Amino acid sequence: MFMIFRPSKYLNFIVLIGLLASGEIAPGADNIRKTPVVQAVSKTLSSVVNIRTETVVEVRDPFTELFQDFWNPYYRQPRQDVRRSLGSGVVIHAEGYVLTNDHVVRRATKIRVKFADGREFEADRVAYDQRSDLALLKIKVPKGLDNKFQTIKFGRDSDLLLGETVIALGNPFGLGGSVSQGILSSRDRQAPREREILDIENWLQTDAAINPGNSGGPLINLNGELIGINVAVHRKGQGIGFAIPIARVQESLGEFFAPEQLRGLWFGARVKIEGNSLRLSRVEPNSPAAQAGLRTGDKVVQVNERDVTDFVGWAKEICGRELKTVRIKIFRGGRFLTVPVTLLAEEKVFNSEVIQERLGITVRTLTQNLAEQLGMSFYGGYLITKVEKQSPADRAGIESGGVIQRIDGQQLESLVAFAKDILSRRTGDLVQLSLVWEIRRGVFLQRQSGEVKVKIR
Numbered sequence: 001m002f003m004i005f006r007p008s009k010y011l012n013f014i015v016l017i018g019l020l021a022s023g024e025i026a027p028g029a030d031n032i033r034k035t036p037v038v039q040a041v042s043k044t045l046s047s048v049v050n051i052r053t054e055t056v057v058e059v060r061d062p063f064t065e066l067f068q069d070f071w072n073p074y075y076r077q078p079r080q081d082v083r084r085s086l087g088s089g090v091v092i093h094a095e096g097y098v099l100t101n102d103h104v105v106r107r108a109t110k111i112r113v114k115f116a117d118g119r120e121f122e123a124d125r126v127a128y129d130q131r132s133d134l135a136l137l138k139i140k141v142p143k144g145l146d147n148k149f150q151t152i153k154f155g156r157d158s159d160l161l162l163g164e165t166v167i168a169l170g171n172p173f174g175l176g177g178s179v180s181q182g183i184l185s186s187r188d189r190q191a192p193r194e195r196e197i198l199d200i201e202n203w204l205q206t207d208a209a210i211n212p213g214n215s216g217g218p219l220i221n222l223n224g225e226l227i228g229i230n231v232a233v234h235r236k237g238q239g240i241g242f243a244i245p246i247a248r249v250q251e252s253l254g255e256f257f258a259p260e261q262l263r264g265l266w267f268g269a270r271v272k273i274e275g276n277s278l279r280l281s282r283v284e285p286n287s288p289a290a291q292a293g294l295r296t297g298d299k300v301v302q303v304n305e306r307d308v309t310d311f312v313g314w315a316k317e318i319c320g321r322e323l324k325t326v327r328i329k330i331f332r333g334g335r336f337l338t339v340p341v342t343l344l345a346e347e348k349v350f351n352s353e354v355i356q357e358r359l360g361i362t363v364r365t366l367t368q369n370l371a372e373q374l375g376m377s378f379y380g381g382y383l384i385t386k387v388e389k390q391s392p393a394d395r396a397g398i399e400s401g402g403v404i405q406r407i408d409g410q411q412l413e414s415l416v417a418f419a420k421d422i423l424s425r426r427t428g429d430l431v432q433l434s435l436v437w438e439i440r441r442g443v444f445l446q447r448q449s450g451e452v453k454v455k456i457r
Contacts, residue, residue, distance in 0.1 A: 088217030096139030100216035172213020182208030360391020
């Protein structure tokens with residue numbers, strides 16, 4: 001990625017600095033200098049951080065094990081290669097939650113964040129979404145120090161104006177804030193498809209200069225509100241930068257702080273920040289939230305008789321108090337309603353029975369212990385232990401003993417995620433399963449793989 005320098009963009013700024021140094025600007029000129037851009041920057045710059053990461057990679061020689069067996073214990077340990085990278089981020093909650101690009105902190109063994117005032121802390125990567133390239137960090141504040149940080153205000157995802165002035169902020173080298181100004185050249189050109197990796201078509205486009213060190217920093221409007229997270233500058237274009245839209249940011253944060261992610265409890269609704277309150281952005285059909293009467297668009301006022309206005313407060317009340325039933329006060333149609341919602345353990349709802357009912361196969365998670373017991377290689381996935389006769393799986397030619405590794409090209413992280421994916425599909429939909437199976441020929445194991453489409457019943 002290349003940083004494009006435009007003298008015309010910085011000429012006025014350089015002249016202003018020169019006049020200020022020479023004392024030729026009268027104190028009364030301060031109001032002229034405090035343009036909307038300056039005011040927006042002053043509101044938000046202290047919430048922007050520099051992010052430094054270290055990734056330790058072991059470099060192994062192909063003869064390492066041979067030499068180790070021969071020379072042990074005198075053989076030296078494998079050499080470690082430490083790789084460092086820089087990026088930016090922005091504080092979204094006063095307790096030290098920082099949002100950045102996932103590619104900035106992915107695989108990092110050590111993460112440090114530094115503020116423009118010189119304060120520096122270690123941080124942990126607590127959540128991430130590779131699909132949208134977003135990651136959530138939590139600052140580790142030593143005991144006795146102030147653990148409150150200035151946060152950025154969220155813009156409305158429906159309030160983006162083509163041609164409006166936008167500002168890309170960053171802290172690429174930890175030496176202070178980096179500011180560049182431009183216009184919003186294009187909104188996301190198409191809505192992202194489910195389970196599809198977000199790319200240029202789904203991002204905001206701006207001509208504000210975004211260099212690699214600013215990746216993960218905020219893109220703001222003249223109100224000082226977050227409207228995107230800087231991603232990159234286009235290599236082949238001059239002055240073309242991109243940012244993840246606030247709508248996608250809100251979606252990812254809604255997932256990060258959902259009861260399903262934090263405690264494995266099925267709630268079935270997601271929230272987003274709108275102004276100084278929360279609003280339900282999505283309610284899953286037949287979920288506990290839907291069955292209790294919650295609807296998309298409901299404004300959340302309180303949870304368990306406590307005011308909630310952000311994602312962290314929402315998560316603490318919904319799943320941090322270990323309550324089976326939560327009471328949510330909403331505002332809808334000009335009146336307040338209190339709705340009790342009973343959360344369910346996901347593993348009791350989304351399990352192998354769901355998969356058997358919709359596909360006609362019984363599966364088990366293939367663990368390393370199970371693979372050893374069955375004399376199989378261990379490569380993860382879900383072992384097919386039984387195929388129901390005349391079921392969709394049977395008609396598709398699936399046999400027991402195979403291992404499902406991917407669904408529609410996606411590797412699912414758990415049996416709960418597998419069952420949830422299958423349950424979310426409509427009757428008659430086709431699902432593509434990527435299978436691996438092993439055939440033993442004497443002392444040899446022959447591995448084969450293939451893909452098959454199965455109709456949901």
